[in-house]
Amino acid sequence: MAIINTSVNANTKLIDARGPRFGAAITTVVLAISLVTHSTWLVGLQLVVFAIGAIGTPARTPYALIFKKFVRPRLRGEVPTEDVRPPQFAQAVGLAFALVAFVAGLVGAKSVFVVALSLCLAAAFLNAAFNYCLGCEAYLLIVRLTK
Numbered sequence: 001m002a003i004i005n006t007s008v009n010a011n012t013k014l015i016d017a018r019g020p021r022f023g024a025a026i027t028t029v030v031l032a033i034s035l036v037t038h039s040t041w042l043v044g045l046q047l048v049v050f051a052i053g054a055i056g057t058p059a060r061t062p063y064a065l066i067f068k069k070f071v072r073p074r075l076r077g078e079v080p081t082e083d084v085r086p087p088q089f090a091q092a093v094g095l096a097f098a099l100v101a102f103v104a105g106l107v108g109a110k111s112v113f114v115v116a117l118s119l120c121l122a123a124a125f126l127n128a129a130f131n132y133c134l135g136c137e138a139y140l141l142i143v144r145l146t147k
Contacts, residue, residue: 014081015059020090022071023053023063024127027094031121035114040105043117047098053091057084061091090127090135094120 027046034042053061059068097120104112123134 013057013084015057015084015087016067016072017080017082018072018075019064019067020058020082020087020133021127021131022067023049023058023061024124024133026063026066027124028121028128031117031124034101035117035121038105038110038113040102040113043098043102043105043113047095047102050091050095050098054088054095058087058091059084086136086139087133089139090123090133093135093138094123097123 027049030042030046033039034046049061049063053064058064097116101113101116101120104110104116127133
């Protein structure tokens with residue numbers, strides 16, 4: 001779910017809120033193909049994308065670069081922005097699940113591979129299809145509970 005720029009301080013980094021949803025759509029396709037083909041290496045590629053988004057910023061992922069170059073120039077209207085921290089946390093959650101799936105795929109633990117990948121796919125699909133980011137919502141809940 002996009003968090004529209006309402007009350008953020010001057011140090012808060014903002015991103016185009018439509019970018020993470022676009023990235024989630026590509027992630028959904030990549031993870032679905034990985035699940036159907038049981039491709040550990042494709043999961044490994046998605047793992048790298050998640051790592052870039054979690055360690056760096058979601059705006060630096062390959063999917064975000066595609067969005068910036070090819071999609072955003074064609075969009076009209078006001079640009080909704082959001083704090084980068086919730087999507088970055090969501091990328092870290094995706095990284096964790098993809099890492100579990102990747103390791104499970106390497107060691108032949110097929111059921112763990114399928115479950116971890118399915119959970120990751122479900123979260124990506126919710127964001128892509130319904131603009132509901134589970135990782136972002138978890139981040140906001142953690143922030144509220146720790147204040």
